Amino acid sequence: MKVLITGGAGFLGNKLAIALSEKGSCADASGRQAAIDEILLLDHVELRILPAGCRAVVGDVADPAVIERVIDADTAVVFHLAAVVSGEAEENFDLGMRVNLDATRLLLERCRSLGTCPKVLFASSVAAFGPEGGRILSSTPNRPLTSYGTQKAIAELMLNDYARKGFIQGIAFRLPTVVVRPGRPNRAASSFASSILREPLQGQAMVCPVRKDVGVWLTSPRSIVSAFIHGADLDLEKLGTWRTLNLPGLTVALEEMVAALVRKGGDAGLISWELDPAIQKIVDTWPVSIDTPEATALGFVTDSSIDEVIDIFLEEDIERAPA
Amino acid sequence: MKVLITGGAGFLGNKLAIALSEKGSCADASGRQAAIDEILLLDHVELRILPAGCRAVVGDVADPAVIERVIDADTAVVFHLAAVVSGEAEENFDLGMRVNLDATRLLLERCRSLGTCPKVLFASSVAAFGPEGGRILSSTPNRPLTSYGTQKAIAELMLNDYARKGFIQGIAFRLPTVVVRPGRPNRAASSFASSILREPLQGQAMVCPVRKDVGVWLTSPRSIVSAFIHGADLDLEKLGTWRTLNLPGLTVALEEMVAALVRKGGDAGLISWELDPAIQKIVDTWPVSIDTPEATALGFVTDSSIDEVIDIFLEEDIERAPA
Numbered sequence: 001m002k003v004l005i006t007g008g009a010g011f012l013g014n015k016l017a018i019a020l021s022e023k024g025s026c027a028d029a030s031g032r033q034a035a036i037d038e039i040l041l042l043d044h045v046e047l048r049i050l051p052a053g054c055r056a057v058v059g060d061v062a063d064p065a066v067i068e069r070v071i072d073a074d075t076a077v078v079f080h081l082a083a084v085v086s087g088e089a090e091e092n093f094d095l096g097m098r099v100n101l102d103a104t105r106l107l108l109e110r111c112r113s114l115g116t117c118p119k120v121l122f123a124s125s126v127a128a129f130g131p132e133g134g135r136i137l138s139s140t141p142n143r144p145l146t147s148y149g150t151q152k153a154i155a156e157l158m159l160n161d162y163a164r165k166g167f168i169q170g171i172a173f174r175l176p177t178v179v180v181r182p183g184r185p186n187r188a189a190s191s192f193a194s195s196i197l198r199e200p201l202q203g204q205a206m207v208c209p210v211r212k213d214v215g216v217w218l219t220s221p222r223s224i225v226s227a228f229i230h231g232a233d234l235d236l237e238k239l240g241t242w243r244t245l246n247l248p249g250l251t252v253a254l255e256e257m258v259a260a261l262v263r264k265g266g267d268a269g270l271i272s273w274e275l276d277p278a279i280q281k282i283v284d285t286w287p288v289s290i291d292t293p294e295a296t297a298l299g300f301v302t303d304s305s306i307d308e309v310i311d312i313f314l315e316e317d318i319e320r321a322p323a
Numbered sequence: 324m325k326v327l328i329t330g331g332a333g334f335l336g337n338k339l340a341i342a343l344s345e346k347g348s349c350a351d352a353s354g355r356q357a358a359i360d361e362i363l364l365l366d367h368v369e370l371r372i373l374p375a376g377c378r379a380v381v382g383d384v385a386d387p388a389v390i391e392r393v394i395d396a397d398t399a400v401v402f403h404l405a406a407v408v409s410g411e412a413e414e415n416f417d418l419g420m421r422v423n424l425d426a427t428r429l430l431l432e433r434c435r436s437l438g439t440c441p442k443v444l445f446a447s448s449v450a451a452f453g454p455e456g457g458r459i460l461s462s463t464p465n466r467p468l469t470s471y472g473t474q475k476a477i478a479e480l481m482l483n484d485y486a487r488k489g490f491i492q493g494i495a496f497r498l499p500t501v502v503v504r505p506g507r508p509n510r511a512a513s514s515f516a517s518s519i520l521r522e523p524l525q526g527q528a529m530v531c532p533v534r535k536d537v538g539v540w541l542t543s544p545r546s547i548v549s550a551f552i553h554g555a556d557l558d559l560e561k562l563g564t565w566r567t568l569n570l571p572g573l574t575v576a577l578e579e580m581v582a583a584l585v586r587k588g589g590d591a592g593l594i595s596w597e598l599d600p601a602i603q604k605i606v607d608t609w610p611v612s613i614d615t616p617e618a619t620a621l622g623f624v625t626d627s628s629i630d631e632v633i634d635i636f637l638e639e640d641i642e643r644a645p646a
Binding site: 093130131139140141142143144145147150153154157158160161164165241242 | 416453454462463464465466467468470473476477480481483484487488564565
């Protein structure tokens with residue numbers, strides 16, 4: 001079987017590719033593990049290092065010709081991670097609609113046209129909720145107040161209907177904020193949630209644009225990768241009629257993250273607090289805590305603590321200054 | 324100012340055109356009543372009788388050239404009623420996506436491109452809810468189990484985001500089932516809810532495909548037309564950040580409708596009950612009762628009873644056999 005990862009050059013796509021390549025198999029239509037022959041990593045940017053067993057395709061995820069090339073009758077599983085992040089989707093409305101909405105529909109249509117009913121696992125976001133405040137239940141409605149959240153909520157609805165119609169086997173995960181994201185700060189409004197740990201742990205300064213008491217609903221990259229692999233192996237019939245799952249996470253206030261940073265030897269003095277009202281406003285529309293009984297019952301898990309989240313970063317991703 | 328009604332040849336569009344034409348004005352950007360210069364009625368079918376002050380345009384609501392022609396800088400209000408109904412959207416997935424989703428986006432994009440921030444009033448549906456069972460609250464999430472409901476829920480999300488971004492002034496109404504719909508049975512799964520009154524009142528037989536104890540969340544065409552006119556005059560800022568309103572309605576079981584029919588002189592013997600499991604299955608996913616505190620607070624109303632609903636039909640729409 002073939003596997004496609006869109007956004008395959010991103011840190012999550014890359015980690016997922018490595019984990020899939022190591023596992024070497026995925027559940028087929030009958031639920032039995034079948035060998036993965038090829039993992040395609042689609043992205044609009046070049047990959048720096050190609051994981052074993054993977055093939056990179058550089059192209060636009062919203063281009064029908066590209067999607068035709070990367071999904072064919074042998075494609076059994078699609079991990080759809082490509083996205084324009086929240087801050088950028090808010091600034092560039094058309095780009096967000098194109099990548100977060102049009103590309104998702106294009107991909108679903110391509111899968112439908114093949115008649116092979118592939119699995120599509122979609123990275124949605126808790127940004128699909130609106131400012132319901134505090135604790136989110138499984139039954140909380142989507143009233144997003146960002147274009148990113150709107151586009152993710154729409155994509156979820158499409159995926160659910162394509163799955164209900166039997167065009168695909170689908171599952172959408174609402175990802176918590178992924179912490180610690182390796183690399184550089186990006187244009188996601190949530191970029192600070194990783195920077196506040198990553199930069200000090202790497203000996204660099206960072207400016208935090210939101211208040212210290214902001215609670216972040218987070219999970220580690222390792223938990224997310226495990227969730228996608230677990231999801232691909234799951235009997236999706238068990239999901240019932242609604243194929244959107246809130247993934248488990250931890251609620252950690254920024255001041256608690258700083259305390260954990262200090263426990264792990266980081267220098268909290270590298271953090272300066274300069275409120276950016278535009279970012280604070282977006283973050284205020286995000287949930288702080290989510291009840292996830294459905295995902296938990298299906299065996300999805302998160303990390304034990306913010307300390308473990310930091311340990312995962314120190315093991316997997318920290319960029320140490322050259323000796 | 325110019326006003327556009329999509330689906331203008333439908334019974335609701337037609338009634339709305341007549342009512343707007345009689346009123347002769349609509350609130351402008353400043354909230355003052357301004358004279359309506361022209362009411363455009365866009366539909367893919369010809370109008371039989373054109374209401375006074377109206378101009379008919381025959382065209383495809385999903386065709387960009389058509390939408391460019393019917394919406395220009397003078398268009399102050401768009402009533403977007405054009406839709407592929409539930410039964411047909413379920414049978415013909417592509418047609419539903421094209422009309423219920425693509426045309427809505429096209430229309431929103433056209434309004435955005437003009438930079439004039441017109442009002443867009445959108446006819447959504449309680450089908451946007453899923454099988455939450457029984458009573459629906461303002462906070463009930465959208466988990467539709469029909470393509471029609473999915474497309475309406477997506478269109479609502481788009482309209483809300485376009486309004487939030489300031490591209491349009493937007494309001495989406497989730498319409499109860501409109502009873503009594505004049506004319507012939509159509510391909511809406513809810514067609515029976517009007518037929519069960521309309522056909523016997525017109526001396527004709529009808530076959531009811533669902534159970535007698537099915538509760539229908541309904542309102543009259545007159546209430547819907549009033550809601551759209553009230554909505555166009557409303558200061559949309561009062562809606563807050565979420566521009567989707569559940570309109571008030573009545574919950575009436577089919578057996579209660581039959582009792583009212585008899586009170587109004589109809590012959591219940593013209594109704595035969597033949598369960599169609601496919602239709603019963605769709606209807607089972609619809610809400611039976613909805614809490615509508617937001618709409619009620621904003622002055623939206625429904626009919627007093629099923630008897631009044633029948634009276635409105637007898638006054639406005641009954642087709643009497645030639646003498």
